[in-house]
Amino acid sequence: xxxxxxxxxxxxxxxxVGKSAVGIDMAKKLGxxxxxxxxxxxxxxxxxGTAKPSxxxxxxxxxxxxxxxxxxxxxxxxxxxxxxxxxxGNLYNSGKNIIIVGGxxxxxxxxxxxxxxxxxxxxxxxxxxxxxxxxxxxxxxYDRLCLLDSESASKIHPNDYVRIERALEVNYLTGQKMSxxxxxxxxxxxxxxxxxxxxxxxxxxxRERIDERVDAMMEAGLVxxxxxxxxxxxxxxxxxxxxIGYKEINQFLDxxxxxxxxxxxxxxxxxxxxxxxxxxxxxDKEIKWFEPDSDNEQILNLAGKFFEGHHKE
Numbered sequence: 001x002x003x004x005x006x007x008x009x010x011x012x013x014x015x016x017v018g019k020s021a022v023g024i025d026m027a028k029k030l031g032x033x034x035x036x037x038x039x040x041x042x043x044x045x046x047x048x049g050t051a052k053p054s055x056x057x058x059x060x061x062x063x064x065x066x067x068x069x070x071x072x073x074x075x076x077x078x079x080x081x082x083x084x085x086x087x088x089g090n091l092y093n094s095g096k097n098i099i100i101v102g103g104x105x106x107x108x109x110x111x112x113x114x115x116x117x118x119x120x121x122x123x124x125x126x127x128x129x130x131x132x133x134x135x136x137x138x139x140x141x142y143d144r145l146c147l148l149d150s151e152s153a154s155k156i157h158p159n160d161y162v163r164i165e166r167a168l169e170v171n172y173l174t175g176q177k178m179s180x181x182x183x184x185x186x187x188x189x190x191x192x193x194x195x196x197x198x199x200x201x202x203x204x205x206x207r208e209r210i211d212e213r214v215d216a217m218m219e220a221g222l223v224x225x226x227x228x229x230x231x232x233x234x235x236x237x238x239x240x241x242x243x244i245g246y247k248e249i250n251q252f253l254d255x256x257x258x259x260x261x262x263x264x265x266x267x268x269x270x271x272x273x274x275x276x277x278x279x280x281x282x283x284d285k286e287i288k289w290f291e292p293d294s295d296n297e298q299i300l301n302l303a304g305k306f307f308e309g310h311h312k313e
Contacts, residue, residue, distance in 0.1 A: 007306065008099075012102075022299060031097055032061070033061065035065055035088070036065040037103075039106075041102070042067070042068050045232070045234075046071060048220045051213065071241065105277065105281065112192060116181055122173055125172050149178055153167070196287040244270055245266050248263075248265045
């Protein structure tokens, strides 16, 4: 008998820690399929710099939501949630075990908690809105909300900056009106049973892994990948082309830095990003932490019990 609602195992952790390997091992041994929750692996043609699973790994375990949009197409947390919910429904109906793997914590939060509830504050967007307020005044910011989401604006006082900012932030993050999101039925925590498995390493070990991964990306042809993307007409100002790895190689190709410096910057920025990821993840008390490789058997046992329905939180 199937459980009353879909059961999800979510594999989380900083970049380069080995989440993909854990997810694939779990899928192979427990009859599961993987849903990608990495905001860059959704893009076609960005393979090396996103550490996308290899063709061999994709044969070992079926993956969903990889290579689904072009680099110049919009993709956001709301779109991810909608696509992921559809895949979860199909896998649940077919009796497959469902494993979510990815480093984009926002996507996981939005999937498990509902779109509005799962959206944490985005400081970059908030800073931009504050800048508009300081230059043009609060009425201008309110007018922008009226244009983008008149229904939300009608329920917010023109002087209530905090709520105006939040409604604009939700719109920018999801591409959808907050009023529509609030009125539409949405998933909440109780719609899924889930188990969060965190993969972590000591800081120095992770830093070494990052260095090794970046060196491997360069050997695999990251520069050629970026050149090919540019030749296809995907410019360096596109959102995915401004992500770590692609941004620095674009700077090299534009003559702004030499290749050695570009590689240094990729390693430095990836380590900083991993540190920020761990800051977010450490706040999530639902995550059960393990080390890659040495704890694989423990992870499989826990996952197996959870999927059998024996695991109770």
